[in-house]
Amino acid sequence: MRKSIPALILILSTISLWSCQKEIDDTRKSSSGIILNTYLPLTSGTYWKLKDSASGTIQTNTVTAVTKTINNIVFTAVANDQSADTAYMANDGNNYYLYENVIAPNGNSAAVLLHYLNDSASVRQNWQYAAGSGNGYTINIKGEVIEKGVSINLNNKTYANVIHTRLHMSFDVLGTIVDVGYYDFYVAKGIGIVQVRTHLDFMGTTIQSLISLVDYHIR
Numbered sequence: 001m002r003k004s005i006p007a008l009i010l011i012l013s014t015i016s017l018w019s020c021q022k023e024i025d026d027t028r029k030s031s032s033g034i035i036l037n038t039y040l041p042l043t044s045g046t047y048w049k050l051k052d053s054a055s056g057t058i059q060t061n062t063v064t065a066v067t068k069t070i071n072n073i074v075f076t077a078v079a080n081d082q083s084a085d086t087a088y089m090a091n092d093g094n095n096y097y098l099y100e101n102v103i104a105p106n107g108n109s110a111a112v113l114l115h116y117l118n119d120s121a122s123v124r125q126n127w128q129y130a131a132g133s134g135n136g137y138t139i140n141i142k143g144e145v146i147e148k149g150v151s152i153n154l155n156n157k158t159y160a161n162v163i164h165t166r167l168h169m170s171f172d173v174l175g176t177i178v179d180v181g182y183y184d185f186y187v188a189k190g191i192g193i194v195q196v197r198t199h200l201d202f203m204g205t206t207i208q209s210l211i212s213l214v215d216y217h218i219r
Contacts (some may be wrong), residue, residue, distance in 0.1 A: 012150070018126070019181060028187040035074060039091070039188070040091045040187075041123055043064070044065040046217060047216065048061050051211065058214060060080070061079070061080050064077045069089075082187070094119045096119070099112070099116075114141070115141065116187070123147065126144040128190045141169055143164050144166055144167075149163075152186055154195065161190075162188045163186075164184065164186050166185075167182060169182060181207075182199055183197070183199075184196065194213040195211065195213065196209075197210050
């Protein structure tokens with residue numbers, strides 16, 4: 001019997017993240033005055049407010065003090081005020097991750113790992129890995145750096161020192177690799193994820209979304 005996975009793709013497409021125009025310095029300081037060189041501040045109480053361009057919904061993702069170890073990497077829980085589900089994020093050296101257990105409307109679930117950034121990788125350098133499985137199919141990701149050190153304007157603010165990466169997603173369907181689309185991540189130094197563009201297309205279902213940062217506070 002043919003297995004169905006569009007529901008999983010629909011859920012994956014909703015993975016959340018995070019005055020006058022002024023360019024924001026890439027060496028941000030936390031509330032304690034510490035210079036932040038990371039692309040993912042994970043101090044408890046830090047939050048990001050992100051807006052869905054289609055619905056206009058603004059969600060707040062807040063860093064908690066809860067941690068868990070996944071694949072020998074310590075992840076920090078990030079609570080979303082629009083969902084009961086909790087995402088986990090991690091910075092391990094030069095690598096940055098988002099991990100979330102997503103549940104489809106039919107009750108199926110999948111734990112998905114998005115290795116969305118390697119800040120030491122050069123432009124066009126890539127990394128590949130298995131991100132999880134859905135309905136028995138392996139989810140494969142190929143990450144790639146598209147741009148480095150660029151600026152991006154969002155909601156009347158310009159964020160400097162941004163790395164733009166693309167995660168190409170595919171499924172291994174009984175030995176056949178089926179491309180289903182990609183995520184574009186824009187990540188600012190000292191701030192975190194400032195924008196995510198999603199383009200997924202599978203079995204006649206096309207999903208496009210844009211989530212952008214509107215406000216944040218780094219503790």
